[in-house]
Amino acid sequence: MTSNRQIVLVNKPDGVPAREDFALREAPLPEMPAGGVLCRTRFLSLDPYMRSQIAGRHPSGTVAPGEAMRGETVSEVLRSDAPELPAGRLVRCMGGWREYSAHAAGEARLLDEEITPPSYALSILGMTGLTAWAGMVWQAKVREGDCVLIPAVTGAVGSAAAQFCALRGARVIGIAGSQAKCRFAEESLGVEACINRHTEDIDSRLKQLCPAGINVYFDLIGGGLLQTACTHLADHGRIVLCGLMAEYNRPERDPGPPPGLLIAKRAVVSGLVVYDFEARRTEYIRECLALLRAGKIIQREDVSQGLESAPEAFCRLMRGENFGKLVVAL
Amino acid sequence: MTSNRQIVLVNKPDGVPAREDFALREAPLPEMPAGGVLCRTRFLSLDPYMRSQIAGRHPSGTVAPGEAMRGETVSEVLRSDAPELPAGRLVRCMGGWREYSAHAAGEARLLDEEITPPSYALSILGMTGLTAWAGMVWQAKVREGDCVLIPAVTGAVGSAAAQFCALRGARVIGIAGSQAKCRFAEESLGVEACINRHTEDIDSRLKQLCPAGINVYFDLIGGGLLQTACTHLADHGRIVLCGLMAEYNRPERDPGPPPGLLIAKRAVVSGLVVYDFEARRTEYIRECLALLRAGKIIQREDVSQGLESAPEAFCRLMRGENFGKLVVAL
Known part of the structure; x- marks a missing residue:
């Protein structure tokens, strides 16, 4: 040393x-x-x-x-x-x-x-789990019957969010980048259907899977997917903006969805920064430890x-x- | 006949x-x-x-x-x-x-x-007054000390919104299209300062007038002004999307503010459609009639x-x- x-x-x-x-x-x-x-x-x-x-x-x-x-x-x-x-x-x-x-x-x-x-x-008992809980439970207040769309659903934040939403009685639709990830999401994360973004058309799949619209979109991506998700939003749908994977690797910043669309949907869009929830970390860990011990969630x-x-x-x-x-x- | x-x-x-x-x-x-x-x-x-x-x-x-x-x-x-x-x-x-x-x-x-x-x-006891009340009181929950930015502030919705916000103890900054309108807003609508959009630079005026940021932006306009207002938003600022004057007269639809900016500000953006508040019209008229009779608001x-x-x-x-x-x- x-x-x-x-x-x-x-x-x-x-x-x-x-x-x-x-x-x-x-x-x-x-x-x-x-x-x-x-x-x-x-x-x-x-x-x-x-x-x-x-x-x-x-x-x-x-x-x-x-x-x-x-x-x-x-x-x-x-x-x-x-x-x-x-x-x-x-x-x-x-x-x-x-x-x-x-x-x-x-x-x-x-x-x-x-x-x-x-x-x-x-991960699940740290920043990424807290991000998922803050976004879906505290901010979007996901409840029974909500249709929730989660991209990068096998990633750190997405996989925690999917499980939290499914445990609250929501229908969870996931998006992931391979067949193996989609299978894992459906078999192990409580995701009802997972869209393979490389082989499937997200827009038409969302039309099939969410005919009554998406109630909650957890935006970990930004870019074109945010625009697509907005067009499938149900009235009074909630969008939690959290990550920008689509633009991390390029210099430009993507614009957001057109305000006219958000008005028509009566959407509620809110930005999430996990640091704001540091004071509630202990509360989160207590909730999450109970779920882990009961075998209700995995990491x-x-x-x-x-x-x-x-x-x-x-x-x-x-x-x-x-x-x-x-x-x-x- | x-x-x-x-x-x-x-x-x-x-x-x-x-x-x-x-x-x-x-x-x-x-x-x-x-x-x-x-x-x-x-x-x-x-x-x-x-x-x-x-x-x-x-x-x-x-x-x-x-x-x-x-x-x-x-x-x-x-x-x-x-x-x-x-x-x-x-x-x-x-x-x-x-x-x-x-x-x-x-x-x-x-x-x-x-x-x-x-x-x-x-107007004040009808759709435009109800729009202003629903946006500022029910949706944005404007409270004492908030800094509220209202464009088209002498218009039907803007003038009602400005007065409602001022009565709740908010600092109201207005934007209007002439010196006469700005004077009227400052003298009669409870607006602390009104920016003339034809002769003043809105961005630099907002920097001077709202150094701690805007807490509430009532968006009756869309377009570039929405983008500008976003950059001046305080953390946890609220934006109520209501009108699209900037794009009514052209075929294109403007994009919204970049999601990265909304995340950084922890902004809450919500769409408002006044028809959703029809069931509360009587409640609104009661509140507003009392203010009119007391000489606290004008139309x-x-x-x-x-x-x-x-x-x-x-x-x-x-x-x-x-x-x-x-x-x-x-």
Whole structure:
């Protein structure tokens, strides 16, 4: 333990990032702040918003070429000056794409020991699960009988959202990028029908599947799919805007649906930023742990081994080739 | 009383309509349905949505060339087979741009005699007032301290909305099309500052006037102004989509604000169709009558004399040249 391997952005990509846009670099071990902790990364979360940080369009800040990639991690405390964060325990922190990280005491949270496997603190019991719950339960207030459309339905947020909606008695229609993903969504996530976006026409499938219209659309995508979903919205339909996968890899920003269409539908469209729900994380974890223990929901993980695998894993995520929540195990 | 003069659409305009797109035609007196009423029009309401009917884009139906223009009227009952609608009383009905109209009993509503002048049943105590109340009070839930932006602020809906918001303790910023309108808004409608859209730069004025952002935008316009308003929205700002003046006179439909912007602002955007609030009209009239009687709100009317003046008055409305709620007195 004399140096700290980390993944650095070396080139700001124009489109879908490639492995060569990142490089493994050695760095000195970080200084432990007074009263803080030194941690070793055990699991690193890879998420679409990171592409937005690279593009300089994310509220959490920009990652410029030459800088190490950021990200949430489950890390083990190696050395501690913080009595509430003892050595040997696991914490959740913004460790980044690196082996070791140092944090002030307030910047690392002790992991609830009920969270097993600990990587779930980055998915169903972490940010992506909280995003799904905040969007579908708190914001859209999905209820029995709602017809809910969820794109990227086997992804981290989509798969949690689908299960939460199905448990509340909604009809869930999913969209995914392969036959295997569609089968998984229908067999394991409570999705009534899943549309394969590469082989099926979404517009005509929605006409068949939702003749009375979509009550809730969880927008993780933006782009043309948002427009299509709007035309299938039922009167008083709700749209929760959450992600922009369709535009992360290009410089332009897509316009939204025409206001005339939203008026005609009496639509309610609301933007969701998960950070706003941080104060309710404990409440969410309690609800979700009960569902997990009762076997009512599952979390599929797509685990990539070793820090050096992170760039290729992230590129797979950006190409839509992950299958479940992407986590790098170190 | 042997024939019925009416205004017919003779040509479907591409852009802003001209007087020549309409013609005065004689028609036979309408047949009174069994159990119904024959009415003479006293006041005809002219409203922007009529342009959308001409364009074939309005949910209430299309007016095609050769057909008489439609519209809400305050009419006097001349002959009646309906005991609840006695001859001599005033009713509110869809009389259209004509002198006489006939209605089944269920299609005309007796005017509350408290509504004086009776033309107010077409404005502050009618559809445009109800639109303003539904949008600002029921839908956006405007409250003390909100900064509210209202375009077309001396128009029928805008002027009611401005006063309702000011009475609830909101800071109201208006936009209007002339210095005289801006002065009227500031002196008589409770508007703190009114931007002249022809002589001032709206973007930079909003920066000055609303440094902490806009909490509520009442969108009566669509187009570029909706985009501009969005960039000035405060976090958790609310947008009520209601009108599309910017696109009524052209065939294209404008796109909406980019979803990424709405996410960053945690915006809530909702479409408003006043017909949905018909069941609450009486509740609204009670609230509004109390405000009128207490001298807390006013209604400025732009009254055009004679049925033959309706085409030019409507064209003025479409050019933004009306000053107050446009009514034709017959």
